[in-house]
Structures are given as C-alpha cells and as structure tokens.
Amino acid sequence: MSTKKAIAVIAGVGPGTGSSIARKFAQHYPVIVLARNPSNYAEVVQTINSSGGQAIGLSTDLSDSTSVSSTFKKITTELFPDSPIAAAVFNSGGGFVRKPFLELTESEFAAGWEGQVKGAFLFAQATLPLLLKGVEEKVEFPPSLIFTGATASIRGSANFSVFASAKFGLRALSQSLAREFGPKGVHVSHVIVDGVIDIPRTKEWKFEHEDAKISPDAIADSYWFLHTQPRTTFAYELDLRPYVEKW
Template identity: 35%
Template sequence: GYVACVTRRSLDKLQPLVAQIESDGGAARAFACDARKEDEVVALVDGIESTIGPIEVMVFNIGANVPESILSETARKYFKVWEMACFSGFLNGREVAKRMVAREAAAGAHKGTIIFTGATASLRGAANFGAFSGAKMALRALAQSMARELGPQGIHVAHVVVDGAIDTEFIRSNFPERYALKADDGILNPDHIADTYWMLHSQPRDAWTHELDIRPWSEKF
C-alpha cells in the first residue's frame, strides 16, 4: 500500500492525523514544510523520494479563505493569500512533476497523478473574496496548463472543485450552524472526498478526468 506523507509548517500539529491514519491500518509520515518557500519544497520532495520512495500521487489542498472588502484589503494580505493558495501549488506541482517526468517507465505507462483542490471561488468571484478568488482561479489555470503539458508525458493532472463545507474541526468550532447539517449529509465527509481523489488516480488513461466538482446533495449551485 501507499505511505501517506502529510505536511504542514508545524510538525507537532500533524501527529494526531498520523495517529489516526495508523489506527485505521494505514501508514503515514509527517514532514514539516512551508509550502511557500522554494528551498523547503525542494528539500521536502527530495526527502520523501529518498527515504520513502517515488511520489505517485500528489494532492495540493492548502486553503487561504479570508474574506475582506476590496476597499480595505491590504497588499500584504492579498499577496499572502496568493502565496498560499496558488504560488505554493506551483512550487509543489513543479517539483513533483519534474521527478515524475524523469522516471523511467514502460511506453504509455501512467507515471503519476497530481491533484489540485479548488473551490467555488475557482469558478466565480464572490463579493469580499477578491484575494481568494483571484488565487483559486489562477490555481485552476495552472492545473489546466500542467494537464495539457504533462498529460502526453504520462502524468494525470486534475482539478477538483470542492463546493461546500467539510467536516473538520474548523467548521465544528467556527460554524456550528453549518456543522449541524452533518446529521443530514449536508457537509462533505473527508473520507468521501478521498474516495473521489482515489477514483481519479485509478482512472485508465483512455478516460482521464481533468476537472470535476463535488458538493453535498443540498448545496445550492
């Protein structure tokens, strides 16, 4: 089976996730990395490939959803949102793709999968979400460009629009009224999102999906 290599800036905050994966029978390793720092991303990818093995699937799902009126938005925060939601996707996608492309494989083989997580903002810019919408739309364009360049080289690049609240501690703590919808399947279950991502990775190359959207049955769109 695969080893899940999970990353974030704080290594300590990853330990509960690693423990959960292992308790469910999986294998996981935690790595500290600031995804906005090129040298750290290069070291991360090199470290995983040298100590764990070739990266077969990369999932980019950093979020930076901070609402703000365009009238009061600061250049610093706008740039930071772009760094987190788009630029870091470029860094991670580039480094993983470089190694996938260089990998020796039989002619016509599937060399790997790169999945970028999008949001409703990837498709339309809502009021007070100028920074986030701009970054997510740019990430979507990056995914499209990479898919067209790398697909013929055996790399499946996909973009998934996640349209709805996800069952996380953040939603539980900050949006209790939204979290209450869980009882009626009104928010996304992370395991079911993972099932969708696994489906994308498992697709035969004669029927690759580049983009799809997922949302709870009751979500308006």
C-alpha cells in the same frame, strides 16, 4: 515495475480533507504528509502508522522554496530514494482574508497567491519529475497530480477577491499542467469543492438538513477514483457538493 516503492505525497494536511485523503492513499502507498505545523498532521500520521500503514509527516512551508526543496531532498535522498511518486495532492487551505476590497492590505492580498498559486507551483515543480519517473517505471496507476479547488475557482464574488484570484490562478496552473503533462502520462486534475466540508472547524455550523456538509472521506474517495482512472480515460475536473447545496 516498482509499484511497491511508489509513494503518495499529500500537501496541506489538517484535521479535515487532507487527513481523509492521506488515510485513503495510505491503504495503498506509503504517504508523506506536509503541513507547516506538525500539530496538523501528527494525529493522522499516528492513525495510519498504528493501523498497518506507513505515514511520515514533514513540516513544510509550501510557499517557501527553501522549505519545499529541503523537504523533497529529504524524501529523495533519505526517506524514499529512487521512489517514484504515484500520487501528489495539493490541498493547501486557506488562511485567506475575506473583506471589502478597499480594506485589504497588500500583504493580505499577496498571501492568497503565495499560499495557493506559488505553493502549487513549487509543489508541482518538486513532484512532476518524480511523477514522470512513475510513468517511466510503469507504476500500477497513472501517476496523478490533483489540486483542490473551491467555488471561488470559477466565480469571483464581492469580498472574495483574495481567495478568488488565488483559486482562479491555481485552476489555470492545473489546466496548463494537464495540457502539458497529460500527453506525457501524468494525470493532472482539479476538484472543485463547493460547499461546507464536515470537519472539526465546522462542527458547530448547523444547517436545515443534518447531512448538508460535504464528507471529507467522500472527497478522498473521489481523489482515489481519479487516481485509478486508466490513461485512456482521464477526468480533468470534478465538482463536488452536498445534495441540498444551492448552486
């Protein structure tokens, strides 16, 4: 047992869901948070560290293999040598373009895939060996690899070809990994977030009901729930939406 050393790695941390997930997992593990821009994780890192947890932010471009491998080299040689990963969360957000198909440029289209699918590929390749190490070392909960999906993960729509093709691809990757690494003891799962999340960026969006936005802290609770399931009883997929959402 080496539970104390096991860490959590949260990729795609901004001032919304990623921060909530980091705070939640920091109640139990040292957390590494990754984002391209340090301004995205600075606040949550400080909040966690000043409230008795341990958080380290590492500036990382998840779609760039050099950047990802440099980040994980730092984790495994400097920061937490010999630590297994207890939980790895891929929560990379958007920057995706929503426009009529014939107006898309090739690079706008490619950006969706790079951010979501290639990023998830690189993140999974970096974390899975350390998650498997967690299985070997019998860490407290089944090591977990969780991917954040969206409505567009299961439905293509007009003007959403960039996001939908990326999110479908991400879901296929997560499903393939669940079927390959589940039997090895890693809990791979996929969460479909269907609705507007209540984050700073959406603060001004008003709806008929004041509680019509998804709570990022409740999303984090769901991720923690998935993480703590025993391996006899893994959930692969979960869909989250506000009670008033049409679906």
